Amino acid sequence: MHKTALKLFMIPTVLADDTQDQVLSPGVISAIESLDIFFVENVRTARRFISSLRLGKVIDELTFIELNKDTPEAETYDALKRLxxxxxxxxxxxxxxxxxxxxxxxxxxHQLGIQVVPLVGPSSILLALMASGLSGQSFAFHGYLPIDKVQRKKMIQTLERESRQRQQTQLFMETPFRNNQLLDTLLETCQPDTMLSIAADITAATEFLKTMPVRNWKSNKPDLHKRPVIFSIG
Amino acid sequence: MHKTALKLFMIPTVLADDTQDQVLSPGVISAIESLDIFFVENVRTARRFISSLRLGKVIDELTFIELNKDTPEAETYDALKRLxxxxxxxxxxxxxxxxxxxxxxxxxxHQLGIQVVPLVGPSSILLALMASGLSGQSFAFHGYLPIDKVQRKKMIQTLERESRQRQQTQLFMETPFRNNQLLDTLLETCQPDTMLSIAADITAATEFLKTMPVRNWKSNKPDLHKRPVIFSIG
Structure with missing residues (x-):
């Protein structure tokens, strides 16, 4: 079979438990129905996710190939090449x-000429931006901020400056058990009139989405401990 | 009714004709079913979109409030306040x-205390990024590049430099009838080994998604005239 006839589907999953019937597009469901080989970040979670869709697939007959941050690139390359x-x-x-x-x-x-097909599903970054009211004309996502406290403050100041100079919304995140500390650092580092948007538990029943100037957050701090959060400033 | 009890749903629509049954999440469908007031960029398109869903809604009984780039902010504020x-x-x-x-x-x-609820649907920016193979750990979207040729080249050089220095994927777009010219400018401005991703007609049957070094694009130029395209470099 010629590689160019092959497709690699990018399949979104849920952000919060028991939301699959609300947030997945029909394209995602039909792709999962038609496939039996999956590259997955975590095999256990992926099995549980596919089971949760109740598509009648026999999970033990599916092939799961691990692809996490420790997977050697050559291993993924070989697996794709053998498809x-x-x-x-x-x-x-x-x-x-x-x-x-x-x-x-x-x-x-792309290197192997396999066609990549992205499917529509939930992205916490995009949903946070949509709900922020901050500029969606220009925005940047930075992943995790530095862990070192001094470097972290410097990074926050840089992002705040860029959000003003470029009128560009700056989005970032933190490991959930350190969210409250990050919020404290943001509130003590940013200018009082900088707009801060907090998007927690997106798509869950406990979803919390709010945008206010930094000065207003100081006396209204939500508890973000262990909740997935996207922070945006603009 | 207290404003805090009100919700404003952010409702995605399609990127390509006749794709509603593939790309919209069930959450979008149920929100549209339950609402009869919509802030819309273009009334005609919005009516046509809602009709295309065949939900049995009587389109003439719905209220459409225009919200485009020329709408005075005070007008939108008043409409939200009267909700x-x-x-x-x-x-x-x-x-x-x-x-x-x-x-x-x-x-x-947010200012009026109305709860904002973002719903899952297609975003050409996010789908292009997912399919690019370029870094999704850090990325920036810049909207349209400057129209002036000299400024445009300078901007492309800045984006190329930032994509290297920050390991940050840079995404941008152009008015569809000028896409071929932008592609030419990119190919003559960027370094030969810079990775360029082109995502055209996303979600349509004619979808074209490919990432290659700039040097390889030179002899393989797709015709992008009048097609919606997201360009990424990284």
Whole structure:
């Protein structure tokens, strides 16, 4: 089979438990129905996700190929090269290829002439931006901020400056158990009139989305401990 | 009715004709079913979009409030303030609040204490990034590049430099009838080994998604005239 006839589907998953019936597009469901080979960030989560869709697929007959940050690129390359059927990429949460190792598989797929097909599903970054009211004409996502406290403050100041100079919304995140500390650092570092948007538990029943000037957040701090959050300033 | 009880739904629409059954999440469909007031970028397109869903809604009984780049902010503010029922925001294509005037309504909704609910749907920017194989750990979207040829070249050089220094994917777009010229300018301005990703007609049957070094594009130029395209370099 000629490689150019093969497709690699980028398959979004859920951001919050039990939301699959609300947030997945029909394209995602039909791709999962038609495939039996998946590159996945975590095999256990991927199995559970596919089971949750109740498509009648026999999970034990599916092939899962691990693709996480420790997977050697050569291993993914070989697996793609050996493909004789279409395959999918599924990450831990949200859209594969965004803030996860899925982009490696896509990069290699382009090199091998495999057609990449992105499917519509939830992205916490995009949903946070849509709900922020901050500029969606120009925006940047930076992933995790530096862990070192001094470097972190410097980075926040840089992002605040760029958001003003470029009128560009700056989005970033933190490991959920350190969200409250990041919020404290933001509130003590940013100018009082800088707009800060907090998007927590996106798509869940506990979803919290709010944008206010930094000065207003100081006396209204939400508890963000262990909740997935996207922060934006603009 | 207290404003805090009100919701403003951010409702994505399609990127390509006749794709509604593939790309819209069930959350979008149920929001449209439940609402009868919509802030829309273009009334005619919005009516046609809602009709295309065949939900049995009587289009003439719905209220459409125009929200485009020429709408005075005070007009949108007054309309939001007068709301006594939940409403939706629909843009011309894809996700409202991203690269369109929808963010204004969201900003005002936050000021008025109206809850903003973003719904999952197609975003050409996000789908292009997912399919690019370029870094999704850090990325920036810049909207349209400057029209002036000298400024445009300078901007491309800046973006290329930032993509290297920051390992940050740079995404941008052009008015569809000038896409071929932008591609020419990119090919004559960028370094031969810079990776260029072209995402055209995303979600349509004619979808074209490819990432190659600039040197390889020179002898393989696709015709991008009048096709919606997201360009990325990284």
């Amino acid at each position: 004789t059927r279409d395959a999918g990429v599924i990450s831990e949460a949200g859209c594969p290829g965004i803030a996860d190792p899925g982009a490696v598989a896509v990069n290699l797929a | 006594t029922r939940d409403a939706g925001v629909i843009s011309e294509a894809g996700c409202p609040g991203i690269a369109d005037p929808g963010a204004v309504a969201v900003n005002l909704a």
